[in-house]
Amino acid sequence: MPAPHDVPGPGELVAAVREFLERDVLAGLDGRTRFHALVAINTLGIVERELELGPGHAERHRARLRDLGYEDDAALAAAIRDGDLDDRHAELRDALTEMVRDKLAVANPGYTQE
Template structure:
């Protein structure tokens, strides 16, 4: 097994390189370089936080649905139950589980996003 460079190290190296060359680029290319750098930030956070977020989401879905399973299976089952009308916004725990799952995903995708307070 190859131990180095790890995915996190590769992402960081490319992000640093982009930031180093970006100031000398034409405006359009500088913008695209910033977009690429932001995408690498999402990848970096996904590598660092994704497994924990997915495990937490899986546990929440398993508790909600009443049985264990992998994240994809549980998500598909929840979607099916929602489509069939077997679950809705009044289902105990549903909105709390979805909100927690979304907050974990936003922390990876858009960490500077600040949601409006609940009303």
């Protein structure tokens, strides 16, 4: 972990809270409170995965945009709306598929398991 912060890092702290909720708290809850605890546990899992995977995903996302010839998502979206990529359908489809896979790897990795 870079200075000035010591260990544990943010990912380890989030994991510790998530594990505490899963192991020690959840069993004693029911109804609405249990539901909200499950939402909190899921949210902490998302944060863990984003901390772990986010930097690599960000770099790959920038590379995909660069390969398609656009600086950011807004420019890519405008080009799609304007039909500028109609002749590059397969390339665009592949890039968008990978973008969605990266998002799902953080939001809910189970959606991409085959």
